[in-house]
Amino acid sequence: MHGQHRDKRVRPIVKERPAVDQAPTRIHVFGPFQVLTADGRDATPKGRKAKALLALVLLSKDMIRSRMWLQDKLWSSSAPAQGAASLRQELSGLGRHLSAFGLSFLRVTRETVAIDAGLIEADFLESSGLPHRAELLEGLDVNDHEFEEWLTLERQHRWGFGDDEQASSVVARPSISAVPRGVRPTVILEPFKVIAGDARLDAFAQALHEEMLSLLSSMIGMIELRDATRQNAPTRGHVISGSVRNDGLLRISAQLTEPEQQLCLWSERYRFAPQEPFTVIDRIATKLVEALQLNLRDGEWVNIWAARHTTIEAWEAFHKGRVCESETTREGLAKALDHYRDALERDPGYLPALVATGFCHLDRIRMGWVPDLEKALDDVRATCAKVIRTDPEDFYGTALRAFLLNVQGETAAACELMRAVVEENAVSPELLGYYAALLGYDGRWEDEAAVNRKALTMTPYPPVWIETNLALALMFLGEKAAWIHANNVLRSEPTNVRAHVVLTVLAVQSNNQTLAHRYGEQVKQLQPGFKPEAWAYRPCFRDKAHYRFVVDALKQAGL
Numbered sequence: 001m002h003g004q005h006r007d008k009r010v011r012p013i014v015k016e017r018p019a020v021d022q023a024p025t026r027i028h029v030f031g032p033f034q035v036l037t038a039d040g041r042d043a044t045p046k047g048r049k050a051k052a053l054l055a056l057v058l059l060s061k062d063m064i065r066s067r068m069w070l071q072d073k074l075w076s077s078s079a080p081a082q083g084a085a086s087l088r089q090e091l092s093g094l095g096r097h098l099s100a101f102g103l104s105f106l107r108v109t110r111e112t113v114a115i116d117a118g119l120i121e122a123d124f125l126e127s128s129g130l131p132h133r134a135e136l137l138e139g140l141d142v143n144d145h146e147f148e149e150w151l152t153l154e155r156q157h158r159w160g161f162g163d164d165e166q167a168s169s170v171v172a173r174p175s176i177s178a179v180p181r182g183v184r185p186t187v188i189l190e191p192f193k194v195i196a197g198d199a200r201l202d203a204f205a206q207a208l209h210e211e212m213l214s215l216l217s218s219m220i221g222m223i224e225l226r227d228a229t230r231q232n233a234p235t236r237g238h239v240i241s242g243s244v245r246n247d248g249l250l251r252i253s254a255q256l257t258e259p260e261q262q263l264c265l266w267s268e269r270y271r272f273a274p275q276e277p278f279t280v281i282d283r284i285a286t287k288l289v290e291a292l293q294l295n296l297r298d299g300e301w302v303n304i305w306a307a308r309h310t311t312i313e314a315w316e317a318f319h320k321g322r323v324c325e326s327e328t329t330r331e332g333l334a335k336a337l338d339h340y341r342d343a344l345e346r347d348p349g350y351l352p353a354l355v356a357t358g359f360c361h362l363d364r365i366r367m368g369w370v371p372d373l374e375k376a377l378d379d380v381r382a383t384c385a386k387v388i389r390t391d392p393e394d395f396y397g398t399a400l401r402a403f404l405l406n407v408q409g410e411t412a413a414a415c416e417l418m419r420a421v422v423e424e425n426a427v428s429p430e431l432l433g434y435y436a437a438l439l440g441y442d443g444r445w446e447d448e449a450a451v452n453r454k455a456l457t458m459t460p461y462p463p464v465w466i467e468t469n470l471a472l473a474l475m476f477l478g479e480k481a482a483w484i485h486a487n488n489v490l491r492s493e494p495t496n497v498r499a500h501v502v503l504t505v506l507a508v509q510s511n512n513q514t515l516a517h518r519y520g521e522q523v524k525q526l527q528p529g530f531k532p533e534a535w536a537y538r539p540c541f542r543d544k545a546h547y548r549f550v551v552d553a554l555k556q557a558g559l
Contacts, residue, residue: 024512025103027122029055031138035103043101049074050094052142054106057115058122059154062480064114076146117480118510125483184492185296185461186224186237189213192252195245204281205244208252211285212240218319219289222326222461223296236260238296240288250274252284256291266291282312289319296461310347317343318353325360326463329495330369330527333360351390351397358383358400365407368534380404395425399434411442411542429455433466440473443543449473464493471502475509476546482506497527501535505553513557520557532559 025043028034033051035043045051056073057065067087074090075083091108098106105119136155141148189212192205209229216225226235242254249271256266268287272280310318321339324332337360343353361370361380370376384404387397398421405414418435425431432455440448452470456462468489474482483506489499500523507516523530532554541547 024119024121024515025105027054027058027120029058029137030123031135033137033140037101037103041101043098043103045094045097047090047093048140048142049090050097051140052137052147053090053094053113054115055137055140056147056150057113058120059124062114063117064112066112067110070113073146073150074142074144076144116510117483118507118512118515121515125487184222184224186226186235187216187292188226188228188231188235188237188239189216190228190239190241192241192254193243195243197244197246201244201246204250208244208281208284211281212288215285215289215316215319216292218316219293219323222323223292238265238292240292246274248274254284254288254291256288256295265295286312286315296459310343310350314343314347314350314353317346318350318356321353321356325356325363326465327493327495329497330364330367333364333369336360349390351387351394354383354387354390355394355396355400358387359403362400362403362407366537366540368531368537377407380407395421395428395431399431402438403434406438406441406540407537409539411438411540414438415442427458429458429462429466432458433463433469436466436473437469440469440476441540441542443541443546445473445476449477449479464489464496468496468498468502471499475502475505476549478509495526497523497530498535500526501550501554504557504559505550508553508556516557520554520559523554523559530559 025038026036028036033044033055035045035054037043045054052074053070056070057063067084071080071083071087075086078086091113095106095108098104103119105116107114107116137151140151189209191209194201194205197205213225213227216223219225224237226237228235228239239257239259240254241257242252245251250273252270252272254268254270255264257264268291270280270284317339321336321343324339325336326332337357340353340357340360343350344357347353358380361376361383364370365373365376365380380400381404384397384401387394387400391397399418402414402418402421405411405417415435415438418438422431422435432451436448436451436455439445439451449470452466452473455466456470467485471482471485471489474485482502486499486502486506489496493499500519504516504519504523507513507519532551535550535554536547538544538547
């Protein structure tokens, strides 16, 4: 699937219909179903089947359903001819109802029913403002088991990914099911229990707790950290707990659990001579944090960089850099570089920090955030040379070389180099995300979307940039699912400029100039001085028309 380049042409930005320059209709699917006109009138259909019909179309991947599929969900017990007649009657009445309010977002053909995304605003497409714990389509009951089954699954997996969204065979099937996007894991650190202890063992348990808090604090931004010793009320989340005992040997047990589902995600035991307890605190604490990252966020990638031993100070500086780098902002990358330099000053041979430094320089180039392009490229080349001298087989060093080829305009070669990496190591969401990004630069948007989807299912809380890139790929493909994914990103990272760029382009594609200008203003607020040409680095794109496609759309939005 990925071995051959397929010519994908970008769809035109402006469709053959007049641009809409009016406030869109608002539709709420969380809580009771509701349709509100631009001037605030309640245009919600009275009939349950009409509400369900709109909801079924609205919550589809591209806001389009076949009439046969709708008929099966709402009239499953009727004969085919009777069901088709019932659907025609419902659509006719719904059309008259919406027309009475001047609403024209429903598109009905002989084969399909669709909703024009450019004429509506929906709560599930927004990055904030959803009612707390509101139920999807609350109270909507149409007395059809097919609809009820669909609604149950939709409520369980409303931000997940369907089984029909398959990636390349180069990627292994995930072992972790999709989970709600746009949230950070809450991690609760409980005090380690002392079993048959003495004053020295009590002091060890307290020291281990404090060291864990310190190291976990370096991940704030990726996790919500809670200290159980300071909690006044129960808190839901993942729990780190354990015990210490001394029965001739110092024994430490530790667990990472998810109490609500009664899952033990990780557990380990350690044994040490009684005379060395305080020399092993750093080692145990780092192993606990690595277990957290392995099971919740980074997947098997943790095992790659965790094998690189270093000092606790360099380790902590590296992780602070990763948190800053994940912000994908100009300031975040600058801070990340400072932390990586700190790590390398403490341990000049620490390869993960060296590779991360190279990626920061590359990201600044690709985002147009470097005043001296040639110097930045020289920095990346120098970093690549150091990585090769240190370990020419390192997976992430190879990924760095692939992206250097990409920014130098050798995108096809970059894809082949990265393909070899993921064929050998397809268990890292980050490595798959890197491969997907290069596929996108090569113009293979369907392939990029497929690999990104697979990467997102590999850990419960994957890096946000992967879903950002998925939204971008779907935008180029013209799929309305891009709206959902871009807003998922903004739920956990409201300042993500790239997600706002995607929403701006989507609004322009939908001919909704009011919405496009609104998103465009948000881009300018988040990044003063933003220029459409700086949305990405032009030489990265094998087909420069793809780069130009976004530039033109951003200009139409007033940027």
